[in-house]
Amino acid sequence: MSKLSPEQLEARLNDLSEWSLSNDAIQRTYQFDHFSDAIAFVNRVAEYAETVQHHPDILIRYNKVTLTLTTHDAEGVTNRDIQFATVADDFLAART
Amino acid sequence: MSKLSPEQLEARLNDLSEWSLSNDAIQRTYQFDHFSDAIAFVNRVAEYAETVQHHPDILIRYNKVTLTLTTHDAEGVTNRDIQFATVADDFLAART
Numbered sequence: 315m316s317k318l319s320p321e322q323l324e325a326r327l328n329d330l331s332e333w334s335l336s337n338d339a340i341q342r343t344y345q346f347d348h349f350s351d352a353i354a355f356v357n358r359v360a361e362y363a364e365t366v367q368h369h370p371d372i373l374i375r376y377n378k379v380t381l382t383l384t385t386h387d388a389e390g391v392t393n394r395d396i397q398f399a400t401v402a403d404d405f406l407a408a409r410t
Numbered sequence: 411m412s413k414l415s416p417e418q419l420e421a422r423l424n425d426l427s428e429w430s431l432s433n434d435a436i437q438r439t440y441q442f443d444h445f446s447d448a449i450a451f452v453n454r455v456a457e458y459a460e461t462v463q464h465h466p467d468i469l470i471r472y473n474k475v476t477l478t479l480t481t482h483d484a485e486g487v488t489n490r491d492i493q494f495a496t497v498a499d500d501f502l503a504a505r506t
Contacts, residue, residue, distance in 0.1 A: 349465055353456045356470075360449045369445055372470040374452075 317390035326396045333399055339384035340391055340399060344406055346377045351409075355379055358405045368394050370402075413486035422492045429495055435480035436487055436495060440502060442473045447505075451475055454501045464490050466498075 318326065327333055333342045346352045352374055359381065363369045371382040381402055383395040414422065423429055429438045442448045448470055455477065459465045467478040477498055479491040 349456070350460060353453070357449070357453070360445070360470075364446060369472050372468075374456075374468040374470075376465050 315392045315394055317388040317392055323391055330399050338390045339382050340395055341382045343378055343380040349376055352377050352379050359402055368398055411488045411490055413484040419487055426495050434486045435478050436491055437478045439474055439476040445472055448473050448475050455498055458497055464494055
């Protein structure tokens with residue numbers, strides 16, 4: 315899977331408005347009411363990560379979770395990252 | 411609970427050899443065989459964090475977990491952080 319061009323990436327991020335580009339990765343911070351909600355979200359993301367064998371960096375700071383996605387083999391952001399971000403956002407939406 | 415003095419902190423860190431001081435926090439990175447082991451460890455740490463109502467920053471990078479501990483109210487490292495670090499290390503030891 316090859317790295318998205320800047321134009322492709324810009325187009326994809328239009329549909330992922332909460333995500334931003336950070337070096338060769340995309341990043342979003344989710345905020346929850348409680349630490350326990352943050353951990354539940356992390357577990358859901360982790361389970362999905364194992365299923366697709368694609369693992370974001372996950373930073374938990376109390377009730378905030380930051381996911382950072384990149385594809386190391388491609389040295390940049392690929393459709394795998396976009397797909398993962400979309401699913402993570404769906405997990406959030408499914409909670410509410 | 412008040413911030414430990416540099417001398418107190420140095421003495422405490424003698425018993426926590428894998429931990430290092432990073433600004434006004436203590437930090438350790440644990441390495442596991444698999445992502446799933448890292449997540450299991452995070453869940454154990456998270457459960458303890460809820461019990462004692464003291465929440466480290468937790469960074470998961472595939473099979474590595476970094477805990478960063480500080481006591482915001484004291485603007486530095488206190489015995490709460492030392493206690494937490496000791497328990498987290500015990501969780502690791504209990505796995506093997």
